[in-house]
Amino acid sequence: MKRKPSTEATSAWIRLMRVQSRVLDCVEQDLKKAGFPPLAWYDALLELSRAPSGELRPVELERQMLIPQYSTSRLIDRLVDEGLASRRECKIDKRGQFVEITEAGRELQKRMWGAYSAAIEKYVGSKLSDADAVKLSGLLDRLGCSCGEMKLPPVANVNESTPPR
Amino acid sequence: MKRKPSTEATSAWIRLMRVQSRVLDCVEQDLKKAGFPPLAWYDALLELSRAPSGELRPVELERQMLIPQYSTSRLIDRLVDEGLASRRECKIDKRGQFVEITEAGRELQKRMWGAYSAAIEKYVGSKLSDADAVKLSGLLDRLGCSCGEMKLPPVANVNESTPPR
DNA sequence: TCAAGATTGATGCAGGTGCATCGAGTGGGG
DNA sequence: CCCCACTCGATGCACCTGCATCAATCTTGA
Numbered sequence: 001m002k003r004k005p006s007t008e009a010t011s012a013w014i015r016l017m018r019v020q021s022r023v024l025d026c027v028e029q030d031l032k033k034a035g036f037p038p039l040a041w042y043d044a045l046l047e048l049s050r051a052p053s054g055e056l057r058p059v060e061l062e063r064q065m066l067i068p069q070y071s072t073s074r075l076i077d078r079l080v081d082e083g084l085a086s087r088r089e090c091k092i093d094k095r096g097q098f099v100e101i102t103e104a105g106r107e108l109q110k111r112m113w114g115a116y117s118a119a120i121e122k123y124v125g126s127k128l129s130d131a132d133a134v135k136l137s138g139l140l141d142r143l144g145c146s147c148g149e150m151k152l153p154p155v156a157n158v159n160e161s162t163p164p165r
Numbered sequence: 166m167k168r169k170p171s172t173e174a175t176s177a178w179i180r181l182m183r184v185q186s187r188v189l190d191c192v193e194q195d196l197k198k199a200g201f202p203p204l205a206w207y208d209a210l211l212e213l214s215r216a217p218s219g220e221l222r223p224v225e226l227e228r229q230m231l232i233p234q235y236s237t238s239r240l241i242d243r244l245v246d247e248g249l250a251s252r253r254e255c256k257i258d259k260r261g262q263f264v265e266i267t268e269a270g271r272e273l274q275k276r277m278w279g280a281y282s283a284a285i286e287k288y289v290g291s292k293l294s295d296a297d298a299v300k301l302s303g304l305l306d307r308l309g310c311s312c313g314e315m316k317l318p319p320v321a322n323v324n325e326s327t328p329p330r
Numbered sequence: 331t332c333a334a335g336a337t338t339g340a341t342g343c344a345g346g347t348g349c350a351t352c353g354a355g356t357g358g359g360g
Numbered sequence: 361c362c363c364c365a366c367t368c369g370a371t372g373c374a375c376c377t378g379c380a381t382c383a384a385t386c387t388t389g390a
Contacts (some may be wrong), residue, residue: 076339133173140301
């Protein structure tokens with residue numbers, strides 16, 4: 001009789017899986033209904049817009065977003081196709097390149113934040129007091145910071161002008 | 166200055182997304198490395214094995230698993246292809262059918278639970294006290310039970326003979 | 331200096347997912 | 361009884377993902 005994971009742990013696991021997939025679904029649906037592209041585009045545009053001169057190496061973007069290399073490569077393709085970013089050659093390392101956000105990209109990112117933040121409020125903010133949100137973050141951090149080893153910023157300086165990291 | 170979602174809520178949202186994707190990834194990887202199929206197969210086999218006579222209507226399975234209809238249909242295809250389940254006609258409603266788990270299916274489900282439970286312990290159980298796991302479950306439930314309207318069972322009666330719902 | 335190995339980014343292929351739609355079958359109201 | 365609306369499950373299509381691998385370039389160390 002090993003009983004490896006406690007019933008409590010198992011229950012938390014199940015809820016983690018189900019709740020995030022439901023909530024993510026809801027948010028993505030809201031964005032889509034508002035005529036916006038998927039969240040991944042927002043994340044990429046945000047990272048680019050944050051970067052010193054609006055440009056990043058694909059490798060950097062990849063590390064920020066925690067997605068595989070080929071996935072980054074194709075996401076950039078799509079952004080470029082839509083005129084939201086452009087590829088620029090990298091003089092110092094001819095293997096590499098820079099990806100630079102365009103004005104259209106910056107603008108889309110800002111417009112998306114409107115719908116995105118509304119969705120976060122609707123599906124998360126309105127369900128939890130700030131104190132509970134902090135508790136939840138703390139518990140989640142305990143899970144996150146070790147199966148991989150990425151660090152999220154301590155507790156985030158987020159407001160309407162500098163959206164989420 | 167609207168500041169719709171508090172920074173606390175936004176931070177919780179980000180962590181929810183990132184942590185679950187990391188943890189899920191880890192668990193799926195462990196299963197794959199142990200030579201098992203994806204978690205979705207396990208979930209389906211579990212639901213089938215729980216059902217009164219080891220069979221369910223696809224529609225039921227769909228509702229249990231919270232996945233779209235076409236997805237269920239194709240998942241069943243794969244299970245049947247691998248001999249883990251079989252389709253049986255439904256006499257009372259000729260549109261429908263029953264899906265019945267096979268012996269091979271039941272056996273695979275049990276073997277997978279070994280690897281699966283070990284992964285849950287590794288990535289969740291070992292990171293959280295039971296009390297914290299309960300807190301986490303409670304907070305997650307507050308998010309889950311309203312963007313859709315499914316109810317997870319109150320807190321789960323899970324042990325080594327009756328794996329997670 | 332040069333070969334071996336590591337890093338960057340792209341891509342062919344197989345498979346999975348979402349969307350729309352279809353055909354078969356049911357069932358309820360006129 | 362029949363027609364219309366609905367439910368059940370399957371499927372064609374486009375797209376997206378993971379995996380393996382590639383070519384180009386950089387770096388290292390003998």
